Amino acid sequence: MEQPPTTRAQRRRRTEERILSVARGMFAERGFERTTIRAVAAAAEVDPALVMQYFGSKQELFDQAVRLPPIPPLEGDTVELIEELLARIGMKIGPIPEGSLAMMRSMLTHPDAADRARATLDDQVATVGAAIGAEDADLRAALMISTMLGVTIAHQLLDLSALREVSAERIAQLLRPSLKALADAEAAAD
Secondary structure, three states: OOOOOOOHHHHHHHHHHHHHHHHHHHHHHHOOOOOOHHHHHHHHOOOHHHHHHHHOOHHHHHHHHOOOOOOOOOOOOHHHHHHHHHHOHHHHHOOOOHHHHHHHHHOOOOHHHHHHHHHHHHHHHHHHHHHHOOOOHHHHHHHHHHHHHHHHHHHHOOOOHHHHOOOHHHHHHHHHHHHHHHHOHHHHHO
């Protein structure tokens, strides 16, 4: 059985974590706009003033709630990058962290969430584009990354019935030829 916190700092940290956990769930379910400090406080069983004391604003609470460990960088030649993208499908259609879900749900309505998502995706596009090496490599890479983002959104947010029961392996099998075609500028020119 877990020991109850004994010091004031431990109690504060546990309360802060409880607030963040509740906030992650609410931001994931409702997005930024429809989540309120009062609702987070009520679900975390604390006073709204305490939420403000710990986090300062709804924006700061959101920033803390969606902070995630960095995604491992994409590396390797074009074939390795494609296989790495396809390997990540399991992460994209399986259970994803609530912070990621909160970011995805909020990126279409909240400018800061959109900026964060754009920066992450731009980094991935640059990495994939550098490996492709074609004249229009960034465009090709953006289409590849957008395809992967589309699969994630369709599965996680829209719950498309056609994707619901399909394995990650099957999705990867069907996507592999199109990603290879996008990555191979010479084959596409023929």
